[in-house]
Amino acid sequence: MTITYDDFAKVDIRVGRITRAEPYPEARKPAYKLWVDFGGEIGEKRSSAQITRHYTIEGLIGRQVMAVVNFPPRQIGKVMSEVLVLGVPDEAGEVVLLSPDQTVPLGGRMF
Numbered sequence: 001m002t003i004t005y006d007d008f009a010k011v012d013i014r015v016g017r018i019t020r021a022e023p024y025p026e027a028r029k030p031a032y033k034l035w036v037d038f039g040g041e042i043g044e045k046r047s048s049a050q051i052t053r054h055y056t057i058e059g060l061i062g063r064q065v066m067a068v069v070n071f072p073p074r075q076i077g078k079v080m081s082e083v084l085v086l087g088v089p090d091e092a093g094e095v096v097l098l099s100p101d102q103t104v105p106l107g108g109r110m111f
Helices: 005-009
Strands: 013-023 032-037 044-049 064-068 074-076 079-081 087-089 095-097
Touching: 044 079
Parallel strands: none
Antiparallel strands: 013 032, 013 064, 032 044, 074 079, 087 095
């Protein structure tokens, strides 16, 4: 399926920094609860992510990640997910987070 640039521009993907991460034992599949700071305009948002295979809570704190910030909030178990943190599957289907390869200002929009 081909989309136009205008279609793509509707998806607001921004860089944020994980400020807090906690285990999410109530999740059906192993997951963490995340708090991601996107800077002044957007602020801090919550999410959950099935990223326990490659990441520890300690290793997530301070990490920059890419996330879709303009989806409507979605209830995921007991967590109200406000953003979709982005990743791609490795060979085993486990999520590897997408992030800039250099530190960039929070809230920067992908284009």
